[in-house]
Amino acid sequence: MGYFKTNRNYQQARWDEPIIMELGNKGERGILVPRASKTVRGKVGTVDKLLPADLKRKAAPKLPEMSQMQVLRHYMRLSQETIGTDINIDIGLGTCTMKYSPKINEQFVRSEKLSELHPCQDESTVQGILKIMYKLEQYLKAISGMDKVSLQAGGGSQAIFANVETIRRYHEGRGEGAQRDEIITTILSHPANPGAAATIGYKVITLYPGEDGLPDLKALEAVLSERTAALMITNPEDTGIYNGKIKEFVDAVHKVGGLCAYDQANLNGVFGITRAKEAGFDMCHYNLHKSFSSPHGCQGPAAGAQCVSEKLAGFIAVPTVEFDGEKYYLEYDHPDSIGKLRKFYGVPAVFVRAYAYIRTLGPDWMRAIGELSILNNNYMVKKLLDIDGLDLPYGKENFRMEQARLSWQKLTDETGVTTDDICRRIVDYGFQDYFASHHPRIIPEPFTPEPVESYSKDDIDEFVAAFTAIAKEAKDNPALIKGAPHKAALAAQIDESGLNSWEKFATTWRAYKKYVEGK
Template identity: 45%
Template sequence: MTRDLPRYHAAVWDEPVVLELGRPGRRGFLAPEPEPDVRADVDALLPPGVRREAPPALPELSEFEVQRHYLHLAQMTLGMMGINLFGTCTMKYNPRVNERVTARPELAEVHPGQPEETLQGVLEVVHRFERILRELSGMERFVFQPGGGADAAYTHACITRAYHASRGELERRTEVITTIQTHPCSAATAAAAGFDVITLPLGPDGYPTLESLKAAVSDRTAALMVGNPDDMGIYNPEIKQWVEAVHEAGGLCFYDHANFNGVMTRIRARELGFDACMYMLHKTFAGPKGGGGPAVGAYGCAEHLVPFLPRPLVEERDGRYGLDHDGPQSIGRVREYWGNVPVVVKAYSWVRALGAEGLRQAADLSVIANNYMETRLLEIPGVTKSHPQIAAHRLEMTRYSLEQVTEETGIDVHDIQNRMVDYGVDAPWLAHEPWLIPQPITPEPGELWSKEDIDTWIDVLAAVVQEAHDDPERVRTAPHNQAIHQVDASGVDDPDQWATTWRAHLRKRAAA
């Protein structure tokens, strides 16, 4: 080891759920009785059929009890607060100032349905950020309605359908081409939109061959949906020829920019010939990411697809901002209003803070950190990388295999994940299914982490690999220093053992 490993033990509280705490009548805040006129207005607006017959079963606690309860939960769930090299998700620091800005009443308390003249500041920020993405991509317009990367992919699948229908070709154009290493959402959303999916396998250079693409392309091709670089850090240098081959057949090309971080300011999707692309603001652009909530898959397209975009679009006219709802060919909304505007504001703040040169420097740091990490990881016995015959430097991610460790010790990547968190670092991401590389891990340092952080994370992995040889049972039974031990997943598929509401929990507990 080149440094001391972190000494860590998570907080452990025997904490009940909040509905089991408190006592009847206990309050943290006493709301005043509503004025008679207000009560009369509410009674008049609320139909009798939706009124409660009894008060809701809410927990009754003092303010301090509430604060202590959620502090205990927070202490036991500090994931993503350690060193987190979470591959394929470009985890970044989310500046606290952005949380303060988006909590201000000028944003938090406005409603997208209020008059446009009262929304000028918000609309201006959305319009300015759209211009930034247009510059980064070369696309004509962007929308922020899609609630994540998969939503943006589905938006493109629907636009593809509308585009070919407008040309009278939808019945014939039934196929979407993707690759085995492109995010599975491209294949899934294309299928959900009614297309047949052709998935290209990887070739000897780490990406599908141009010949395999040309063999798949035909007059049935509706679109190509592909990510580049992929999750192995390999960039397909023939991507322009790919786009040309699909266009010659009359299909559209969609660029999944999930791995844009390492190529920011160096690749413009439209200049490569793509008709549309997607950026994930909750990843690449430092918006917060968690639980599918604060997510935005910014979808941009070239001029010929603009008529099919979800509406409304933010327009500027003589220094004033408004919403263009006019879209007779639009596919319709894919989410309410304009999308998750607070995340757009946070992404705008991050880009403006870095500027164009800062974005380029961030991309450079990401690539340098990834290649430094690769050099050190490959020094750990039993760690190999995908396509080891490819000696060229990778971009921002590389997929590694712990297959040799598993063969020698019986310890697999899940065991190693569980043991690594005992050292206060976050476990590595494995890979999207199906695994193309056996026993995979896919770390991604990005531009955030210092050399010392990267070294610490690698040292923890090296220590756990050594433990797998010296004391495999300790690794197999990990974690030992976390708030909970291994989760028993045997009842996950049994609805009699879990409940999604407090009422169901009480009913099932009573039955048991």
């Protein structure tokens, strides 16, 4: 009984399936649309005549021409060549918080009550979703201790962007917009923080970790000045080490007139345990698709909640959802607002899942999520550290929160097998490849797992056993790992250099044809 298995003899399907743009035959169709009846044609005329001239394409779109069965077969094959969170033990993808998303919530989202709503409907006819959004905002206020929430952002990075915009508006409102041109962050906070700050035009200053793995308060103090606009920081950072001095960081920034934004994209380690408010922060954000359980959706649609304190409430993204005692409504009338971030309401499907998740758990079980994530992680780390060649920089003796950044440096020194080699080899064991680190890799040969609260002891043991086996392979037969993956949909390592060179980078088929193939 139980779930543990050391060797699953995994073998992924391999179809060598072309890109859909390369499939099909001229004239092939999935649906043959019946011709309109003579009466209809007589009254309405042809489709061609119904369209205004400026809406008509000059040439037909170059879409693949395929029949239904062939389309279905194509996507079924592709689905067999991927690996997702519902089929593997998805612990490796640290910082992503790959928890179980209850399937019942999908039924709410797919219900006609949500799927048939239109964003242009009159407010009086969409009171249900507005109520869900309003109540979700109230829950997030309680969880963060902040005073106002906007659900506009379509993801975590956009919520961070909204917070930087809010920082800019706040200082501009006080006549210090031009003077305060520096935003401080840390190298182990999420890169979207410096990214958003730079996008808006701020100079970015980054703190590196000291010997304890935490940013140094003295380094922060050395760069604080009347030019400081804000500190944007994650806690715990990617190392999983909780910064117990976070309040002192915040106080130091406030002393020079700067604001503080807490990146709580991943709340799992402190869920129900600490709040942004008590640490003194002026704002924070949550990725509702992480800790609040919504499928990540491969680049969306997601939702980022922007949460701010009273003094910043007027700057928040619109619309907010308000309740006048009788009805719920969308409020756009915030004169100081940073404005809209995306179309309509935000991403309601994610709100419904997050709302259901919070309602199902209640405050006590939410705290249990934090506690279980920490317990699971420290159990896993202890077991992983039994592997010869795997180490935990910044102190093995210190507990971690919900995730940990380990290092294969010792194994690499002994065998030449790197974290990237292991990342490809783990796929042969039926696990998704793992998250090493953001760039630059200041911890060498990094490996960042996060077992969240969902996984059982058996699951964690199986995950650890696979890495134990690979570490042994590294010593006995390093070439095997260098050549991995062997049993995945892709039998060989693919050339990823296109991701780094703009000459080869293409995000559409047309761009690929034009820039990469030169046609």
